[in-house]
Amino acid sequence: MSKLLKxxxxxxxxxxxxxxxxxxxxxxxxxxDTVSTTDFAEQLSLKPVQVRKDLACAGAxxxxxxxxxxxxxxxxxxxxxxxNNLSDAVLVGAGALGTAILGYxxxxxFGLNIRAAFDADEQKCNxxxxxxxxxxxDKLKQYVRQNGIMMGILTVSxxxxxQAADALVDxxxxxxxxxxxxxxxxxxxxxxxxxDLAAGLAVLAVRIRERQ
Amino acid sequence: MSKLLKxxxxxxxxxxxxxxxxxxxxxxxxxxDTVSTTDFAEQLSLKPVQVRKDLACAGAxxxxxxxxxxxxxxxxxxxxxxxNNLSDAVLVGAGALGTAILGYxxxxxFGLNIRAAFDADEQKCNxxxxxxxxxxxDKLKQYVRQNGIMMGILTVSxxxxxQAADALVDxxxxxxxxxxxxxxxxxxxxxxxxxDLAAGLAVLAVRIRERQ
DNA sequence: TAGATTGTTAATCGATTAACAATC
DNA sequence: TAGATTGTTAATCGATTAACAATC
Numbered sequence: 053m054s055k056l057l058k059x060x061x062x063x064x065x066x067x068x069x070x071x072x073x074x075x076x077x078x079x080x081x082x083x084x085d086t087v088s089t090t091d092f093a094e095q096l097s098l099k100p101v102q103v104r105k106d107l108a109c110a111g112a113x114x115x116x117x118x119x120x121x122x123x124x125x126x127x128x129x130x131x132x133x134x135x136n137n138l139s140d141a142v143l144v145g146a147g148a149l150g151t152a153i154l155g156y157x158x159x160x161x162f163g164l165n166i167r168a169a170f171d172a173d174e175q176k177c178n179x180x181x182x183x184x185x186x187x188x189x190d191k192l193k194q195y196v197r198q199n200g201i202m203m204g205i206l207t208v209s210x211x212x213x214x215q216a217a218d219a220l221v222d223x224x225x226x227x228x229x230x231x232x233x234x235x236x237x238x239x240x241x242x243x244x245x246x247x248d249l250a251a252g253l254a255v256l257a258v259r260i261r262e263r264q
Numbered sequence: 265m266s267k268l269l270k271x272x273x274x275x276x277x278x279x280x281x282x283x284x285x286x287x288x289x290x291x292x293x294x295x296x297d298t299v300s301t302t303d304f305a306e307q308l309s310l311k312p313v314q315v316r317k318d319l320a321c322a323g324a325x326x327x328x329x330x331x332x333x334x335x336x337x338x339x340x341x342x343x344x345x346x347x348n349n350l351s352d353a354v355l356v357g358a359g360a361l362g363t364a365i366l367g368y369x370x371x372x373x374f375g376l377n378i379r380a381a382f383d384a385d386e387q388k389c390n391x392x393x394x395x396x397x398x399x400x401x402d403k404l405k406q407y408v409r410q411n412g413i414m415m416g417i418l419t420v421s422x423x424x425x426x427q428a429a430d431a432l433v434d435x436x437x438x439x440x441x442x443x444x445x446x447x448x449x450x451x452x453x454x455x456x457x458x459x460d461l462a463a464g465l466a467v468l469a470v471r472i473r474e475r476q
Numbered sequence: 477t478a479g480a481t482t483g484t485t486a487a488t489c490g491a492t493t494a495a496c497a498a499t500c
Numbered sequence: 501t502a503g504a505t506t507g508t509t510a511a512t513c514g515a516t517t518a519a520c521a522a523t524c
Contacts, residue, residue, distance in 0.1 A: 255457050328506040492511105
């Protein structure tokens, strides 16, 4: 129903916005104070129309003949993807992948602030990993509520994934970034973004083979 | 031209295959020796037709009224995504993300065997990270040629990405799994799979906001 | 003014879904 | 045999691209 009022923004569009941001940041540093969709198209091997549609979706406005103001556009896109204000998140599953993500500083550039990790393994609890506290799973709900956290990052192995997802939902999280190689079941009010490394690897393998 | 003979397999299809594999492995363990596309559809919230099309693309064959033989299908899909034989890869960029990927044991399940890492930082060279050797960049070409390696994993920061990609191409790599947040320029004979964490995060942020 | 560029409507393309015949 | 399921052709849907009017 709300779909009739505001049609959901196409998924491919959302995914391209961060690429525009990255190019824009480069151009801003270089002192380019106006950019056109033709510029983007050349740089990224896209069609200018597509870029224009994408930017329009994000609420950007340009001037015919001139293009878009670099800083203004950057600001608009940053706001669109929520990178203007860091959003807090908790991470569940402090294994190899979880530890990596906790330590990856690049995320702050993307507006992500991982506040704490949670793990079922008692040995890991009440320690820190890359300066982030690790707590027991039974502390999750309270922590999420008290800190108003909306996003959960799921880096649990295949077996524990569903249980961990249930805990995140119960704690009141709104969206889950799921790195586990499993489709988790959640109420439809919760949004799940599956980050599927296996899928990427499969694409690579098939495409390389196709070229032989 | 080869596209006329063998139309490229749709990207979404390739990406779904690993999910089928994961479900199939569970079912195999449970002793289910026959599976139908309806089973998959229920488990994964997909339409049965779509599953059938996907499986057909991967070369699987079923029997009307009965379905697919679990083990046979698993074998077919494994072969399709190349997980039957481990494919060797090198990693370039032994920073935070690179170190994480080197240490992530889950990849061997996906047929990936990272043989060695390469880094421009001399301090890191000739050490090991998670038991994998780290070499200087000028050793890359020789290593790739001698070991017949086809796949390169790029975990270099924004600035170094293009240069590292050039080195991989020069070394004779066929496909690049690019984790850097940059679109790299390569000859069209090289396939690049961009693993875009920023895109995933953007989708999550926008979708959570849409629901407010 | 002339021409580059935006913004939008219409046409195309590719993937999903529906419909249905074939089959065990 | 009857009915569940596969495999395939046709219809639909959504995203990309083309065409073009508006504008600085």
